[in-house]
Amino acid sequence: MSEAEARERLLGLRFDADVVDVLVAHFADAERRGKVGHGFARIEWLATLELDPSARPVLVESEEGFERWDGHGALGYLVLDEIVRATLAHPPGRARVVVARRCFPTGTLGYWVRRLAEGGLVAALTATSPKRLAHPDGGPPLAGTNPLAIAIPSSDGPALVADVSMGAVTAGDVLVGRAGDDELVPFGGKDAHKAFALAVGLELLVSALAGPEHGAVLVVARPDHDPVPALRALAAGRRLPGDR
Amino acid sequence: MSEAEARERLLGLRFDADVVDVLVAHFADAERRGKVGHGFARIEWLATLELDPSARPVLVESEEGFERWDGHGALGYLVLDEIVRATLAHPPGRARVVVARRCFPTGTLGYWVRRLAEGGLVAALTATSPKRLAHPDGGPPLAGTNPLAIAIPSSDGPALVADVSMGAVTAGDVLVGRAGDDELVPFGGKDAHKAFALAVGLELLVSALAGPEHGAVLVVARPDHDPVPALRALAAGRRLPGDR
Numbered sequence: 001m002s003e004a005e006a007r008e009r010l011l012g013l014r015f016d017a018d019v020v021d022v023l024v025a026h027f028a029d030a031e032r033r034g035k036v037g038h039g040f041a042r043i044e045w046l047a048t049l050e051l052d053p054s055a056r057p058v059l060v061e062s063e064e065g066f067e068r069w070d071g072h073g074a075l076g077y078l079v080l081d082e083i084v085r086a087t088l089a090h091p092p093g094r095a096r097v098v099v100a101r102r103c104f105p106t107g108t109l110g111y112w113v114r115r116l117a118e119g120g121l122v123a124a125l126t127a128t129s130p131k132r133l134a135h136p137d138g139g140p141p142l143a144g145t146n147p148l149a150i151a152i153p154s155s156d157g158p159a160l161v162a163d164v165s166m167g168a169v170t171a172g173d174v175l176v177g178r179a180g181d182d183e184l185v186p187f188g189g190k191d192a193h194k195a196f197a198l199a200v201g202l203e204l205l206v207s208a209l210a211g212p213e214h215g216a217v218l219v220v221a222r223p224d225h226d227p228v229p230a231l232r233a234l235a236a237g238r239r240l241p242g243d244r
Numbered sequence: 245m246s247e248a249e250a251r252e253r254l255l256g257l258r259f260d261a262d263v264v265d266v267l268v269a270h271f272a273d274a275e276r277r278g279k280v281g282h283g284f285a286r287i288e289w290l291a292t293l294e295l296d297p298s299a300r301p302v303l304v305e306s307e308e309g310f311e312r313w314d315g316h317g318a319l320g321y322l323v324l325d326e327i328v329r330a331t332l333a334h335p336p337g338r339a340r341v342v343v344a345r346r347c348f349p350t351g352t353l354g355y356w357v358r359r360l361a362e363g364g365l366v367a368a369l370t371a372t373s374p375k376r377l378a379h380p381d382g383g384p385p386l387a388g389t390n391p392l393a394i395a396i397p398s399s400d401g402p403a404l405v406a407d408v409s410m411g412a413v414t415a416g417d418v419l420v421g422r423a424g425d426d427e428l429v430p431f432g433g434k435d436a437h438k439a440f441a442l443a444v445g446l447e448l449l450v451s452a453l454a455g456p457e458h459g460a461v462l463v464v465a466r467p468d469h470d471p472v473p474a475l476r477a478l479a480a481g482r483r484l485p486g487d488r
Contacts, residue, residue, distance in 0.1 A: 164441050
């Protein structure tokens with residue numbers, strides 16, 4: 001699917017043009033980075049959801065160091081886009097914790113934190129999704145794949161962006177047939193208890209702050225130091241997280 | 245080594261009694277949880293460091309949503325103990341980011357966030373340590389084992405505490421001879437690039453805020469929901485992160 005086709009299809013789902021811009025920009029970025037499970041394939045999946053295409057997120061509570069948003073029926077992509085734009089427009093003096101309730105789906109979290117880092121902010125973001133990861137000992141799914149994305153601005157070029165899902169494969173990989181459902185387990189093989197613990201910890205962190213529906217928690221801060229160039233020098237050309 | 249012997253040895257290193265209490269409480273907790281690499285074995289290692297036993301951490305900057313501490317030559321254990329006690333005494337109305345520069349060693353991070361959760365706060369903590377994890381493709385160490393610990397209070401009993409180091413073994417395991425130096429790689433086998441990405445992301449997050457010396461970043465918030473009991477019910481008796 002081309003960007004133009006994606007745009008047409010989304011307009012056909014009755015999304016406004018500004019919303020379509022947000023969605024296409026995210027899907028196209030995912031395609032460029034090879035994360036096709038978060039790319040244009042999501043549009044057919046969106047068409048199966050019961051959505052209010054006119055819904056918009058709401059800023060419920062706003063302090064210097066804390067914000068609470070409510071998705072209010074809008075797609076999680078739109079919630080995070082609003083939060084990123086609002087944060088870049090009014091960055092914290094030091095740091096801010098941003099909680100988003102009813103924020104799903106959220107796509108590739110690296111995309112949102114990269115934009116914050118390109119605006120000069122350090123950012124860490126996690127989000128919950130349907131429970132798909134079972135305990136390594138078995139039983140029902142207890143946690144979503146709950147990625148953690150961290151982005152750090154760099155004076156020498158692009159931000160460094162680590163974006164790690166706790167699943168051995170992503171739900172998106174399953175969606176586009178790149179992986180089987182049975183491969184959706186905590187990553188790490190014999191160390192899977194570690195990825196499981198991270199998934200459970202992040203799940204509960206978000207749930208304790210954002211409530212039982214899928215949500216997101218973002219931490220943004222102004223950096224006081226510029227550690228990426230020294231790490232790149234030490235890595236001597238090896239691919240670092242988020243490099244294309 | 246018994247607690248009494250540990251106390252004697254630390255007093256012999258010229259630490260004050262209140263400092264000895266903090267150190268022994270941490271080491272004893274690590275021993276009880278089987279994390280012996282963070283237990284009493286550390287005392288002989290402390291004896292090899294050049295330390296000012298009278299050094300104390302300093303609160304450098306304090307706002308409702310942000311604090312900056314400086315270890316000021318004190319052991320990281322003392323810095324985190326001060327931060328935990330100060331945070332419990334004056335918890336944030338909503339959320340707070342706490343940055344600690346010159347904060348090493350920090351021990352088992354789960355110990356500090358558990359205390360915050362027992363005081364009713366959600367907490368996430370990470371800290372840097374000497375670079376020991378190389379890129380999965382090889383080369384020099386680029387990141388510490390940089391654990392991430394997350395604790396969530398629960399109305400039905402103990403807090404849930406996820407405490408995950410990004411190394412396949414801990415530096416402490418190597419210290420006490422439980423593991424070889426060559427096992428200190430990012431965890432996850434064929435998925436090691438994921439643990440490596442998390443280690444690098446956390447390393448740079450801390451470095452961007454706390455500077456080039458080892459530091460720590462803590463996020464604390466008041467929970468609005470109580471998600472642990474439902475997860476415990478769903479887990480149906482399976483061991484969850486932090487359970488003894």
